Amino acid sequence: MALISDGKFVENEWRHLADEEDLPKSGKFIVSHKRLGEAVAALPADTPLGVIVANTTDPAALAPYFPRLALIAVAFPAFSDGRGFSLARLLRRAGFTGELRASGRIVADQSVHARQCGFDSIEIPADLAARQDEAQWRGALEAYSGFYQEGYGAQGSILDRRRKATS
């Protein structure tokens, strides 16, 4: 797996914990959604904890865990399955402020979609990273000088620019 953040390949500090593995005493690790309750109960409150969830997850079911979660990874079973983008929006709306990660076969051309919907990082399989290098991920983020949608992403929309130009 490779990790991309802000158009750069970065070190991945988080490890996915398989369901059959014991919960470690320390380190940053990501548990499955079904082990979340167990992990929260067993681990000290200051142990960093992440969870990976299906893109069909009800955000309301995760919300009670937000204070305890440093990272939520949303699984992308296929890059053409856009449910994860809506889930990211909903998790942000529900108040999650930790790291939001898209995990799966996301392609470089979706960097913008991921960022605008609230993802901080993208985790992709090694074979994909071998074909799509950092230049492609960075290039995709730099492809557009503005977007029409309001309420998506941190930078102002095209409509904002128009308003400023006329005011």
Next chain:
Amino acid sequence: MTAHDPQQAARSNAPTTTYLYDACDAAFVRERVAEFRQQVARRLEGAMTEDEFRPFRLMNGLYLQLHAYMLRVAIPYGTLTARQMRRLADIADRWDKGYGHFTTRQNLQYNWPKLVDVPDILEALADVEMHAIQTSGNCIRNVTADHFAGVAVDEMEDPRPTAEFLRQWSSLHAEFSFLPRKFKIAVSGATHDRAAIKAHDIGLRIHRNDRGEPGYEVIVGGGLGRSPFIGKSLREFLPREDLLAYLEAILRVYNRFGRRDNKYKARIKILVHETGIEEIRAQVEAEFAAMDRAPFKHDAQEFARIAGFFAPPPYESLPAESLALEDAKRADAAFKAFAEINVAAHKTPGYAIVTVSLKPIGGVPGDATSAQMRTLADASEKFGFGELRVSHEQNIILPHVKKEDLYALWRMLGAAGLATANAGLLTDIISCPGLDYCSLATARSIPIAQAISRRFKDPERQRLIGRLGIKISGCINACGHHHIGAIGILGLEKKGQESYQITLGGDPSLSASIGELLGPGVTADEVPDVIEHIVDFYLSERQGDERFIDTWRRLGHARFKEVLRREGEDGADI
């Protein structure tokens, strides 16, 4: 002879009646072309697999067809300037085979582009403020609207500012570009629905509430394809200020809960059908209530900015009737026929709306050569403020022609083979490209349209029959909208043979209905005979000016089925 000879110099009437890009729009489209150029290069280098490349080429209008790539160019809400039409002609000559095909969704398709040329074609489109963005793919498609927008006598509000607003909002939408399936929006602002809004994923009907404020009836879940549904009303009146927020709510519900296990059940119409309109309404309203609507708050200033582009052109003050027109009609019977069939009432006195039929007898419905496109561009500049429209019936509209210019226009069109007087008549057939071009097709459609057109070529007979829509699809995906044709024809493949199912009673307007099956499929050769029997029966039974659909509704489907059975027993072999 009128004073307006077609050879005289064009008037200096620059297009003023459609949206013009600002620097942001222009940059966006250029950046999109640059991005696609990179994507093509990365595909050719192997950085993207074909599976990865596919959604991105589709969202730039590029399909892989039966014989070659096909590029589908967006004509937002069907409005074109003369300059844009000329550019479409230039592209057809330079990169295609000298013609283009106007589709049922107000787009233009080129059937023979090469992949490596497509970025240059998109660049050539960007030069004239055009693109091919989201004309395909599982995203929000090119937004369509009434082709008589701004000029129809029954219009409450021009739907194009709303459509342009939505074009911008839906372009490269971060959240809704990987939907379960394609998503089509149509807008109408008139009493008569000419945009088939009940056959779209979302149909918007502009109307006013009791206080006179503009808003929308939101219709959801219409669609054709293999499971046709008429759209259902989700909100009778949505205030304008809530439009974007409400659409975001619908799309979010669809993106999350639309089926992804079976592409044939993935449209929102299936979600609405399986979940029920009441439950969908509850989900959409809940999402609408929960979301932060501040970013989507209606921007009246921006809406007004957009609407300003669609202001009426500088019409002259003219008498309602033109003596020159009446003289010409008396003098020339062929022109009289054209003026009665292809000319519609305009809301401004002394002006008319002209439908230029792209359905010559025996021709390919919707095709136009580059020379014809240039003639249309010239005609629009000479006689109609340089503006053209594409209708979902695959014809071209000149929306502002002076009545006194109609005769000169008709002669100009006639010289280019564009004066067929059949708008709305039986030979004004809607047809998909079918097996001649399309990799999805199971049967030919164009040759069927051509055979019917030849059978009914007699103009007198067509006029006697009156308005009758025939729609042909070459497979169950229903691109030819056969479900909503008064007579619908669906080409299938049965045991290696083409077989055509015929349906009656479809209606694309606000009284929308899905056609009912007439009986077992017939062969390609038999189709014109069957159509002829149906039409003859209608003529023998109709009362007064009754339209085909009304006779069919009055008599009932069984009576029509009976006729065919009887004809069959008489040895007509159908």
